[in-house]
Amino acid sequence: xxxxxxxxxxxxxxxxxxxEIAVLLAQNGAEVTICGRRPDPLQRAARRHGxxxxxxxxxxxxxxxxxxxxDALPDIVVANAGASESAxxxxxxxEAFRRMIDVNLTGTFLTLREGARAMSGKPWxxxxxxxxxxxxxxxxxxxxxxxxxxxxxxxxxxxAQEFAAKGIxxxxxxxxxxxxxxxxxxxxxxxxxxxxxxxxxxxxxxxxNPMKRLVPPGDVARTVLWLCGDGxxxxxGQAISISGGET
Numbered sequence: 001x002x003x004x005x006x007x008x009x010x011x012x013x014x015x016x017x018x019x020e021i022a023v024l025l026a027q028n029g030a031e032v033t034i035c036g037r038r039p040d041p042l043q044r045a046a047r048r049h050g051x052x053x054x055x056x057x058x059x060x061x062x063x064x065x066x067x068x069x070x071d072a073l074p075d076i077v078v079a080n081a082g083a084s085e086s087a088x089x090x091x092x093x094x095e096a097f098r099r100m101i102d103v104n105l106t107g108t109f110l111t112l113r114e115g116a117r118a119m120s121g122k123p124w125x126x127x128x129x130x131x132x133x134x135x136x137x138x139x140x141x142x143x144x145x146x147x148x149x150x151x152x153x154x155x156x157x158x159x160a161q162e163f164a165a166k167g168i169x170x171x172x173x174x175x176x177x178x179x180x181x182x183x184x185x186x187x188x189x190x191x192x193x194x195x196x197x198x199x200x201x202x203x204x205x206x207x208x209n210p211m212k213r214l215v216p217p218g219d220v221a222r223t224v225l226w227l228c229g230d231g232x233x234x235x236x237g238q239a240i241s242i243s244g245g246e247t
Contacts, residue, residue, distance in 0.1 A: 002229050004029035009074040011059050011111050012081030014041030016180035017130060017217040019048070021078055024221040025228070026051040033072040035059070036081065059107035069114040075122065076228055077115030079108040080130040084182060086141045086189055097144040104148035109155060112170070116163065125168035126228050129156050130220065133176045133243050149174075153239045160237030169236035173223050176243035177205045179214035211244035 008025045012018040013034025019041075026032045026049040035057035036042050042054035057068040059081045069077065082104045085096055112127050119125035134142060135149030153172050160170040177183050183205065190201040206212050219242050226232060 001029035003076075006030045006075045006228075007073055008032045008076035008078065008228075009069055009072045009111075009115065010034045010078040010080055011057070011107070012036055013052075013054070014038060014045050016182060017175070017178055017220045018078075018080040019045040020217040020221040021080060021130075021224050022052055023048050024218075024225050025076065028225060030076065030228075033068070033074070035068050059111055060102045062110055065107075065110045066114050066117075069111070069118050073118055074115060075119065075124060076126045076128070077111060077118075078128045078130065078224060079111035079115075081107055081111075082130070082132075084142065084145050084186060086145075086186065088141055089143050092144060097147075100144035100148045101151075104145065105151040105155070108152050112155065112159060116159070116168065119168055123167045125163075125166075127156075127159065127163075127168060127170040128224055128227055129170075129172045130224075131156075131172040131174045131239065133174050133241060133246055135172065135174055136239060136241060137247075156239065157237045164236055169227070169232065171227055171236060172239040173220055173227075174239050174241045174243070175215045175220050176209055176241075176246050177214050178220070179216055183214060209244040209246055213244070215242055215244065 008030040010018050010022045013022045014036040022032045022034045032052045034054045037058050046052045046054045055068050057064045108129050115127050129152050131152045132149045134146040135153040138146055156170050156172040187198050187201045191198045
């Protein structure tokens with residue numbers, strides 16, 4: 001119960017790694033609010049633990065984010081919500097680029113900004129962005145997504161400098177390809193566009209990881225918990241890769 005008395009807010013908490021983070025924080029004593037755009041996944045996630053409540057919120061809606069985080073008054077904010085699309089650069093239209101920036105970068109900016117406002121005057125706080133190894137390197141066919149995630153890492157590093165003397169740490173967690181529903185959709189997209197089977201497409205993604213497997217969501221959740229626990233006070237401005245040794 002290391003987080004007893006703490007409040008947490010997790011965006012994109014209805015499924016995948018967001019749900020795993022929410023449950024683990026709740027299991028360790030935090031009162032957790034999750035948000036997302038669809039009520040059904042949020043309700044299912046909230047049923048996994050009695051200390052999880054949910055609210056519908058589009059993280060690209062400035063007023064909605066301010067309202068949701070203002071109501072939650074969190075000590076811990078995890079900007080997890082995101083989306084991915086893939087296409088060759090020359091076939092990527094401006095609208096697709098804007099979607100990736102809006103969800104993955106602007107949404108993270110709004111979530112962290114409102115989290116920082118909610119923590120104003122508190123002696124302790126944690127701002128954590130779930131970025132990606134795409135924020136540390138490049139991948140073919142996901143240039144807008146990678147651009148957005150690089151922006152998230154820059155946002156975190158700059159914000160960390162602002163809050164270093166205020167008891168608030170700011171970090172990014174950068175997983176490789178996760179074993180989640182979002183990756184399943186990417187696998188289906190690869191299969192549809194290349195004509196290979198979904199099994200072959202999955203093997204292609206696994207091959208990018210030196211351990212030859214997708215990243216378990218629980219590993220990401222436990223990293224978030226560590227950043228919120230004892231012994232993490234001097235960890236700030238970091239982009240922590242969870243990728244099985246991928247470089």
